[in-house]
Amino acid sequence: MTEPDLIAACLQGDPRAQRQLYNQFAGLMLTVCRRYLKRQEDAEEALLLGFAKVFRALPTFRQEGSFEGWVRRIMVNEALMELRRREPMHLSFEDFAQPENLASTPATADTQLQAEELLALLQELPTGYRTVFNLYALEGYSHPEIAEALGITEGTSKSQLSKARALLQRRLSGGRAAAQTNQPVYSL
Known part of the structure; x- marks a missing residue:
């Protein structure tokens, strides 16, 4: 199934297409989430929440540019939100003033x-x-x-x-x- 066909099937609510889309991108997107979140469990949480947003926002995808890039941007934003919940963003200055x-x-x-x-x-x-x-x-x-x-x-x-x-x-x-x-x- 081509990517546009897969997206169309997901928009129709086809659970097999949704599973295929998830399986196609989950590994790569988990890696993206892991770069921001220290704990595997937190990255998995961000991944699941991110995919929920992907499926909800799928009707807004305009087929302009890379679908993978669109999904990645959602995952990065979700990982950042999870990061804010889990690890307050304290910007370190340590001994780098020199x-x-x-x-x-x-x-x-x-x-x-x-x-x-x-x-x-x-x-x-x-x-x-x-x-x-x-x-x-x-x-x-x-x-x-x-x-x-x-x-x-x-x-x-x-x-x-x-x-x-x-x-x-x-x-x-x-x-x-x-x-x-x-x-x-x-x-x-």
Whole structure:
């Protein structure tokens, strides 16, 4: 069944089509939710609530652009709402007030870094850092969009991204020392 046919069948209330749509996107969207929420149970809750919204909002999908992108945006918004319920968004400033502690170059994921390892590193970030990093680096949101979504200023969004990158780079640099003891090496 093509995607437009699947959407049409879901709009008709066909439970098999709804199950197929869920099965087609659930794994990917759970990964999206996990990037924002530390606990698997919270990510699963966001996923289920997100799919309920997808099915309710399906009549508003205008068949313009990617359906997967439309579903992803709903899931990101739901994960952010779940994040607000579960982990108050305290933006961390820790010891990053010093300019030398900030990342000076854009970070890129090295091919040695496995997806699960990256997720584990992201989960260790403070909530504010992790959320801004995910929205910017992984979802492609702009700083004005992040600021609006999180109720912060653009400057705070930029600062949180820079601090997240710096902290990730620091943690990855520590991984290089671990490589001498046959531990995996990470780099950003």
